[in-house]
Amino acid sequence: MVNQLSWKVGGQQGEGIDSTGEIFAKALNRMGYYLYSYRHFSSRIKGGHTNNKIRVSTNEIRTVTNDLDLLVAFDQETIDINAHELNDNGLILADAKFKPSKSEDIVASLVSIPFTEIATELGTSLMKNMVAIGASSAVLGLDISIYKEVIEETFLKKGQPIVDKNMGAIRAGYEFLTKEASEQANKLHIKEADGKKRMFMIGNDAIALGALAAGSRFMPAYPITPASEIMEYLIEKLPEFGGTVIQTEDEIAAVTMAIGANYAGVRAFTASAGPGLSLMMESIGLSGMTETPLVVIDTQRGGPSTGLPTKQEQSDLMQMIYGTHGEIPKIVLAPSTAEEAFYDTIQAFNLAEEYQCPVILLSDLQLSLSKQTVEKFDHSKININRGKLKMDESLPALENKDYFKRYELTKDGISPRVFPGTKNGIHHVTGVEHDETGKPSEAAENRKHQMEKRLRKLNNVTQRFDKPIHFSLHDEEADVLLIGFNSTRGAIEEAIAELREDGIKTNHAHIRLLHPFPTKVLQPIIDRSKRVVVVENNGTGQHANVIKMNVGALEKIESILKYDGNPFLPNDLYTKVKELFLVGNLQRF
Structure with a gap:
């Protein structure tokens, strides 16, 4: 028996590759296995090769591996592209019409299984992925009853007969491999997991949950890979908490709406990828100049321009630190796991309000879209800090035509902040240089003082972290x-x-x-x-x-x-x- 293995399913986009991996992984997660998956997919809706590689282990893992133990192939391209990853004991489960790779370097065995034929006999060829899951389970030595709960959650809305048919397809695949390839079925039995309940999510889900836990109730955003799942998750969840998501006409509208909402007192944020962040840069500068809190999520992908929308890259770093024209205080965070992404998103909202500046949470495609095992979040670690926020009762009365010193020169560089409409808190807000009350000013001495005030905000940021x-x-x-x-x-x-x-x-x-x-x-x-x-x-x-x-x-x-x-x-x-x-x-x- 083995402590860990890698399983991959491949085929054409649109023929159920994602759902195959999802059902397989969900069931193993509920048994207590640690999982980490990475999807290879094209930047199109249907067609083109796609695969999902899932690593299964009895111990904690944070990445996929080079090699592969079990490859499920729904087309010849899957074999030709991925078979080189198989190790010496590797196994290919392929639909009956496909053949082994022509490469002499491939030593893995191929078991021919009529996925499509079995599924068609049971009612529809669409269930070939369920047949494949059953066959995979026979190889791994898993009891197929583990899929019952997941299948019911997935298909019960379509009726009990559909649930029964899908479970029947899993059983048929299991029985075929056990009967026709019993020798191969004993190679890769995996050791029993600890049975503990853990979450299983992509990094984008963790970011979205972090935003909810941080008290964010508004997300304006424009869809873009690989950030869209944050928006999609919150479209469903935010209304339950009195919040909303607005799909804007572009990224410029998204970031300016987020700035406006934060100025009004609502914790708001937006999320995008490299091309979208390029459009946001001027507005991020506005956040810095007006000292308005702003959280932006950047999920990096291959660039420049449209680049590789669905592929891994980490090339936005310099842009996130130095992208805006002029000099403003800015904080850039970089979580490395889904668990960190949750806590760091909460931290980002706190930092944005404490330091009254833009905070960028930097992710990348692998972190954002890889589904991974995550320990239950510790809610005792969640703390909300809104910084130097002044309410009515704490503000002294204004005399004559005085204004509130929203940009007051302070030792730590952070000025008192009020929500619009706060009694005795009237002030100007402008993107041009301004004095302590916000009134435009080009005076050299004022410029020097305001610049120094903004820039010294960040002097103690490092000390805010237990583990920078x-x-x-x-x-x-x-x-x-x-x-x-x-x-x-x-x-x-x-x-x-x-x-x-x-x-x-x-x-x-x-x-x-x-x-x-x-x-x-x-x-x-x-x-x-x-x-x-x-x-x-x-x-x-x-x-x-x-x-x-x-x-x-x-x-x-x-x-x-x-x-x-x-x-x-x-x-x-x-x-x-x-x-x-x-x-x-x-x-x-």
Whole structure:
């Protein structure tokens, strides 16, 4: 029996690949297995190859693996494209009309199963995916009764006969493989899970839940991959809490509506991807100048322009830190797991109101769309902080034609804030430079004071975090320090385990607060390391350059870059780091 395995289903988009993976994974999640999935899909609604790779384990995992144990193929293309991932004991379950890959390097066995024929005999060829789930369960040694609850949840609204037919299709697939391929069915039996109940969600779901928990009640947004699921989730859930989602005409409208709502006192946010963030930059500057709280979610994808809408990349980093014209205070957060995405989203709303500035939560396609096991959220950790918000009773009466000092010069750079209509809180708001009451002013001395006030807001942001950097100390003096951000965490952690087995002393720092940069935290970590390798999904080493600007150590820092649209995998990263350690050259995928 095995502790973990990787299962992949592939076919043409629109023929139920997603639902196959969803039903399979949901059932295993409810048994207590840890899961992590990654979908490969095209930027079209129907047609084109798609696959869903799901890693199943009895232990916690944060990424998919290089190899593959079981491949379910609904077309020949799935075999031709994915069979090279299969390990020596790997198995292909393919519809009867398809053949093994022509590559001589493929040693996996192919079991021919008439998915379509069996499903058609049971009522409809659409149930071929259920037949495949049944056959997969026979290989893994799973009791097919685990699917009953999930099938009922999925199909009961269509009537009990549909539920029965789908369960019948699962049973037929299970029985066919057990009867026709009993030898292969014993290869990949997985050990029993612990039975504990855990959540199973994509990062975007965790972000949406975080926004709800933070008290956000308004989301204006324009649909875009890979951010749309945040909007779709909240379209359903926000009305239950007295909130709403508005689909705007474009991203400019979305961000300006969010700014307006925040100014009015409602916690609001928007979410988009690289192209949408490009359109938002001027308005993000408006948030900084007017000191209006704003939370923006950026789910990175392949660029530039339309680029690779459905593929992994981490190339928005510089844009998120430096994209706006002029200089404003800005905070950029980067969660690395779905669990962190939940808590960091709450933190983003608090920081936006505490520091009265734009806060960008930076995700990437792998984190946003990979479905993963998540421990139950601890609601005792949820805290709402609205910063220097002044109410009627705390405001002194205004005399004559005085105005409230909304942009008062303060030691910490954060001025008192009021909601519009607050008694004794009248003030101006404008995107041009202004004095303490908000009235436009181009006076040189005023400009200097207001600029310095805004910029010193961020002086203590790093201290607000218990862990601005995840640091895994394995060796006091490391041969190599691996640094990453967002979804590369899992691949780095597993690569380090292999490197240490080879005798290479390796530590890991994962940056959670990207701006303002936690220099004082990272500096001693880099100082105790002989070499530093920054792992990131882009072509120019953006994260490495940010580290060099803030920490120095130019002679130590090297990069491993990948920008082909695919995420880092543990074994690939292990190989590249080892090559880099032995040879010492910049590595690109």
